[in-house]
Amino acid sequence: QLQLQESGPGLVKPSETLSLTCTVSGGTIITSSHYWGWIRQPPGKGLEWIGSIYYSGNTYYNPSLKSRVAISVETSKNQFSLRLSSVTAADTAVYYCARELWRYYFDLWGQGTLVTVTS
Amino acid sequence: DIVMTQSPDSLAVSLGERATINCKSSQSVLSSSNNKNYLAWYQQKPGQPPKLLIYWASTRESGVPDRFSGSGSGTDFTLTISSLQAEDVAVYYCEQYYTTLGRTFGQGTKVEIK
Numbered sequence: 001q002l003q004l005q006e007s008g009p010g011l012v013k014p015s016e017t018l019s020l021t022c023t024v025s026g027g028t029i030i031t032s033s034h035y036w037g038w039i040r041q042p043p044g045k046g047l048e049w050i051g052s053i054y055y056s057g058n059t060y061y062n063p064s065l066k067s068r069v070a071i072s073v074e075t076s077k078n079q080f081s082l083r084l085s086s087v088t089a090a091d092t093a094v095y096y097c098a099r100e101l102w103r104y105y106f107d108l109w110g111q112g113t114l115v116t117v118t119s
Numbered sequence: 120d121i122v123m124t125q126s127p128d129s130l131a132v133s134l135g136e137r138a139t140i141n142c143k144s145s146q147s148v149l150s151s152s153n154n155k156n157y158l159a160w161y162q163q164k165p166g167q168p169p170k171l172l173i174y175w176a177s178t179r180e181s182g183v184p185d186r187f188s189g190s191g192s193g194t195d196f197t198l199t200i201s202s203l204q205a206e207d208v209a210v211y212y213c214e215q216y217y218t219t220l221g222r223t224f225g226q227g228t229k230v231e232i233k
Binding site: 046047048049060061062063096098101103104105106107108109110111112 | 157159161167168169170171174180212214216219220221222223224225226227
């Protein structure tokens with residue numbers, strides 16, 4: 001069955017760029033029915049949607065993060081990626097990738113990866 | 120942004136009893152074009168990612184036990200667990216996807232065993 005797995009550095013220095021990749025296995029990222037999204041969760045807190053991408057490269061972002069976020073897709077590798085620039089301690093969180101039915105709800109999630117911003 | 124407010128923040132329910140979680144949106148998430156409420160419920164157990172339970176406010180995801188049900192329309196929604204089981208201990212989140220450029224989650228409701 002389809003699975004998503006996040007990967008990337010667990011530590012990032014303040015003011016630098018956080019980079020994560022989500023690898024989709026057991027199926028293709030090229031599907032007309034789905035977007036692919038990133039959501040984060042600071043330790044002990046709630047969920048915040050970051051942004052989403054279609055296999056064609058069409059993106060939409062959380063307006064509160066838009067100036068710092070870039071999501072890209074690499075269909076040949078069945079992956080999509082997140083870049084978040086100028087990070088601060090407030091960006092410390094578990095970052096999840098997820099499959100989104102069209103631009104509706106998230107029906108499948110990765111296990112998540114903790115990224116800590118620290119000098 | 121549409122603000123999603125859940126109540127209560129936490130609740131303790133005896134095994135086999137009913138658990139009710141409320142979610143209120145700051146504006147309607149009911150679409151007049153298709154008469155659907157753009158609201159989902161997720162369950163998050165400790166150390167795990169969220170899991171989709173309910174979408175379109177009341178449609179149960181495949182494989183979700185029928186003791187979970189969603190109801191409501193417009194701005195007021197409810198997730199009900201009809202007979203609480205030990206494995207239902209988790210934090211539950213509502214999410215609106217009506218405004219996809221500003222999709223938002225509720226703050227979460229923690230369900231525990233009394």
